[in-house]
Structure formats: structure tokens, C-alpha cells
Amino acid sequence: MTVTTQAAIRIDGVSRTFVSKRGETVQALDHISFDVDEGEFVSIVGPSGCGKSTLLKIIAGLIPASAGHVLIGGQPVAGPRSDIGFVFQQPVLLPWRTVKANVMLPVEVLKLDRRDGERRAADLLETVGLSNFANHYPMELSGGMQQRVGIARALVHDPVLLLMDEPFGALDAMTREHMTLELLNIWSAYRKTVLFVTHSIAEAVFLADRVVTMTARPGRVAEVVTIDLPRPRDLALMNTPEFGRYVSHIRALLNARGGLD
Numbered sequence: 001m002t003v004t005t006q007a008a009i010r011i012d013g014v015s016r017t018f019v020s021k022r023g024e025t026v027q028a029l030d031h032i033s034f035d036v037d038e039g040e041f042v043s044i045v046g047p048s049g050c051g052k053s054t055l056l057k058i059i060a061g062l063i064p065a066s067a068g069h070v071l072i073g074g075q076p077v078a079g080p081r082s083d084i085g086f087v088f089q090q091p092v093l094l095p096w097r098t099v100k101a102n103v104m105l106p107v108e109v110l111k112l113d114r115r116d117g118e119r120r121a122a123d124l125l126e127t128v129g130l131s132n133f134a135n136h137y138p139m140e141l142s143g144g145m146q147q148r149v150g151i152a153r154a155l156v157h158d159p160v161l162l163l164m165d166e167p168f169g170a171l172d173a174m175t176r177e178h179m180t181l182e183l184l185n186i187w188s189a190y191r192k193t194v195l196f197v198t199h200s201i202a203e204a205v206f207l208a209d210r211v212v213t214m215t216a217r218p219g220r221v222a223e224v225v226t227i228d229l230p231r232p233r234d235l236a237l238m239n240t241p242e243f244g245r246y247v248s249h250i251r252a253l254l255n256a257r258g259g260l261d
């Protein structure tokens with residue numbers, strides 16, 4: 001008997017070109033291929049403009065690939081999908097809605113069962129430490145708290161996949177470190193498949209099972225680095241020689257191919 005295992009996500013030969021307003025053709029992605037297993041945490045690092053955001057948008061079905069395809073659970077992505085959670089660099093919360101009402105937004109838009117949604121929203125707000133802020137408005141929260149609301153909102157409809165595009169890029173260094181730990185807690189609690197784009201090599205290594213390292217534009221996969229570090233992880237891990245070796249290896253890959261930024 002042949003047992004075939006199916007990747008949760010298969011990115012297969014994905015290329016994407018854009019035509020700029022001046023009529024120039026820009027190749028953003030060139031034959032990107034990798035698989036992501038169910039429940040796996042995969043980070044993506046690469047130089048600015050190498051197509052990381054473009055890749056996430058293609059996976060979410062927000063824009064089409066010029067060539068190649070993406071399969072989620074074996075099904076080709078053919079348009080915007082409701083079974084994906086997306087966290088952006090800015091939390092983009094609706095200022096006139098409370099924290100709880102912001103988290104409930106996908107439940108309303110997708111017309112899901114309200115009672116289930118409310119239960120899940122309450123659980124998620126508890127996990128991200130914001131139960132006491134459910135009835136507050138976004139402007140009453142710090143940047144880190146707002147981003148935690150964004151994460152809770154991205155998970156409320158129980159998506160099969162969480163896409164995160166530089167979610168901590170706008171936060172100060174200390175809040176960013178704290179949020180990295182929070183994200184590990186959330187991931188341990190919900191075990192979603194995560195694709196996480198970052199400019200920070202240390203953040204990528206700390207969080208991930210594997211780090212997809214991309215080249216400068218046109219973005220190609222330089223190497224998919226498996227991070228064989230034990231879990232659960234805490235910040236002390238960053239001071240270990242093993243951690244440093246992964247960071248150095250990925251930095252060398254990026255430097256050899258055009259630098260990180």
C-alpha cells in the first residue's frame with residue numbers, strides 16, 4: 001500500500017511579474033517552490049523588495065501568480081479565501097468598534113455562528129491577555145496590544161492557515177521581543193500552520209521550524225533552513241551557540257545574495 005502524505009500548503013513554481021505605471025516589467029518572484037506541513041511554523045526572510053508580501057498575497061488568493069500554483073489542503077488557490085487569517089504590519093482596527101467587536105468582524109463578514117464566534121473571541125482575547133480590554137476602543141490600547149487584537153481577529157474564524165506579514169515591524173524593540181514570545185504561546189495553544197514574514201533573522205530563527213531564505217529580486221529560494229532547536233523556547237535560547245550558528249548561516253546566505261536590505 002502506498003501512503004501519500006499531503007502538505008498543508010504546496011507552493012509550486014510560483015512566479016509573478018508586475019508591469020509598473022511606466023510600462024516596465026518587474027519580476028517579483030521567480031519559481032518559488034516549497035511545502036509547509038500542517039501545524040508547522042515557517043518564517044520567510046529576504047531582502048526588501050524580493051517579493052515576500054507578493055508571495056503571501058498569492059497564497060491568500062488576493063492576487064494571481066503569473067506562473068505556477070499554490071495548493072492548500074490539496075486544492076488550488078483560485079481566488080480570495082475565507083479560511084485564511086492575515087496579520088499585517090499595521091493592525092488596521094476599526095476605531096469605532098470595541099476590541100471585542102473588532103475581533104468578531106470575520107465572524108460577521110463570513111456569517112458564521114455568532115455564539116460560537118463569541119466564545120472563540122473570548123478565548124482568544126484571554127490567550128492574548130486582553131480579556132479586560134474587550135470593551136475598550138483601539139485608541140485606548142498600545143501598539144503591541146492593538147497588534148494582539150489583530151492576531152485574535154485573524155484566528156477567530158478558525159482558519160487553516162495564518163499568514164503574518166512583518167506583524168511586529170512597527171513595534172519598539174522591547175515590545176517586539178515580548179510579542180515574539182506571545183506569538184509562540186498563541187501558536188502552542190492553537191497549533192495553526194503559520195507563514196511569518198520578517199526582516200529580523202533572529203526573530204525568524206527563534207520562532208520557526210524552518211526558515212525560507214530568499215534572494216534579492218527576482219525572489220528565489222536560496223535555502224530552506226531547518227531549525228533544529230528544542231521547544232518550548234525562551235529568550236535565553238538566543239544566547240546559545242546553536243542559535244548563533246543558525247543566524248550566522250542565514251546572514252551569510254543573504255549577504256552572498258544581495259544583503260538583507
Ligand SMILES: Nc1ncnc2c1ncn2[C@@H]1O[C@H](COP(=O)(O)OP(=O)(O)OP(=O)(O)O)[C@@H](O)[C@H]1O
Pocket residue numbers: 018019020026027028046047048049050051052053054055217
Ligand atoms: N502592484 C504592484 N505593481 C507593480 N509592482 C509591484 C506591485 N506590487 C509589488 N511590486 C513590486 O514587486 C517587488 C516585490 O514587492 P513586495 O512588496 O512583494 O516585496 P517585499 O519583499 O515584501 O518587500 P519589503 O520587505 O520591502 O516589504 C517590488 O519590486 C515591488 O515594487
